[in-house]
Amino acid sequence: MNTGTLIDRRSFVKMAGAAWLATLGSRRAFALERSDAVFASTFMAPDGGYGIATLTEEGEIVERTALPARAHGMAFSPVTCRAVAFARRPGTYAMILATDRTAEPVVITAAEGRHFFGHGCFSADGRLLYATENDFSANRGMIGVYDGTRGFARIGEFPTYGIGPHDMTLSADGRTLVIANGGIETHPDFGRTKLNLDHMEPSLTLVDTATGTLIEKHGLPPELKQLSTRHVDIGADGRIWFACQYEGARDDLPPLVGYFAKGERLSFVPLPESTTAALANYVGAIAINRREDLVGLTSPKGNVAVTLDAKTGAVVKEEPVADAAGVAAAKSGFAVSSYDGQFISRRSPVAWDQHIVRLA
């Protein structure tokens, strides 16, 4: 019997209070001022409730939508104007919103024996939604495939070819999913406990969206086995950037950021020791500003936001941000949020979650 999933579904219904159900039924479901809203991020409100907010280029909240439980990462399809927020691991729901207000929000729940890892992305045409999921009894990363033309019904799945997948993005041509398999074994029976820190298997994989077959897999060398590859983004030149969280000794200074292109080996950016130390062995989010060719990194543990030159890997900027949470490309540089409500220069009475998605 799959107790965890049942429980989550049950508590999901319990938590989906009257107010939230009302927003589902209402036409003002996601009354988004498209001209203003540039970013979206999930948050926790002071009363402990959760939601999605859209924000202006300056970081001011435009609109909020309540969520039944904590969410983590988001994705957006400019083609279909759908935004999705995924439950945080080991959560079992995802909510899809029409940012053009043409449809009611859709809530999907994870399949039996699966839970979400908190990230995913849309296909290039926006029709399909891909989610990183855990086949927890087999300890196998999976990608759930959902069809947006059929109410986001789950139409299939394929492996991530690794364990503990976290973030995932799509190549520019839409043919390849880029997956960060963090390499950490978890099981909903044990909450968020990391079960295999002494034998992790981090990897980055490229998977064919058409066939679900593995194109490339990049493991980490033995001395970096405790370096969890967790977040990815793609540069203007198609290079894949990845950011890591280190589970080994706290006084080690492992490389935390790297890049590769299809067919190439992984390269790590040789950050200055002071920057590596400042990032506290933990990059919480990564984003690329493709126009300016910059890489943005945040560390909630190091309370810092770092900007790199994507061409050279050089540190362009390193600024203290208490409880630094999300990062996304802004008009110039990056939008950075924090757990204590900061979003660019504005502060709102919410705790921003770890990721920001750009809507426009």
Next chain:
Amino acid sequence: MRLRFSLTLGLLLLAVVAPAAAQEGATLSPRALDEAALPGVMAKAVDYFIVPGYRDLSRATADLVEASAALCATPSAPALEATRSAFSDVVRKWSTIEIVRLGPALEQNRFERFLFYPDRKSTGLKQVQAILAKRDESATHAESLKVKSVAVQGLGAFEYVLYGTGAEALNGEDGRFRCRYGMAISENLKSIAGELLAAWEEPEGIQSAWKAPGPDNPLFRDNKEAATELLGVLVHSVEMVKDQRLRPFYDGAIDGNPDKGRPKLAIYWRSGNTMASIGANLRGLQTLFSIAGMENLLPGDSRSIAGSVNFLFKALISASDRVEGPIDAALADNKRRSRLDFIALNTADLLDRLNRDFGGAIGLGAGFSFADGD
């Protein structure tokens, strides 16, 4: 007056305790961690809770080996009873210290080898039954047992040996193989407990990292990281009790009707140790909270949060103690079931107190477990 715990009282308790802490949270400015107090708290957690906890476990497992050896040498009803009693003692000692689910407990799958739970698809049960049916000799030596499936070498397997189908054979000659398998498990448990104790007793090992956070520390670069780990023990363990120990067998009232429960999914249901284990989890947590002096991390005007936390711990422990008897009988009884409702409700409240009120007040941010990235 002896309190009668019921769901009503649980609600009353929520109503009574909540306003004080809520007001404090609303009016206080952002807090900074008490850097001077933290190292002392970490040291006390190690010296007065963790090391003694593993020492107790080590002794209890040694007693279990002795009792098992006596049973195998001279099978008899009293010897079986003595082994069962030693087993229950190991369950209590383990349940007290299992809340420290980090460091050495997570290395080499020690935790899962000591306790494999839940056994979702009865995989472990089938493996244990297969060992007994086939008389697999390799399971009767601790060295060859420890490389087998984690499900056949820990407390769950031993419980089946002592209480599962066919356990009555342990009284006599027919139970020889079963007894030797049980003895190998007890030796395995003793060896894991010994490894855990040794790791924590090593002066230059994890205990020195816990006691002196700093730039060269392999675990905590600063006091805040250490405080986060320590409070994490409390928060994650209360979550464990609520979500992974209680809910599998009892889900509270659903649409106004009490959940009939699933007694065979309860941890240690065969030996009747379900609530003893949950009670020991909670006792361990309260002991850690008190003995480490975690209250000292609170600013003077927020000390009432510790009062609320302690009050909830006491109420929960008392309620656990009063769900007596086998868990299937308890689930069928209104009075005892209402105590399970009380535990479900108040573990959720306790979680909030620790996570939001306590974490916020000691400077770890409002919603301490919110801030763990991912």
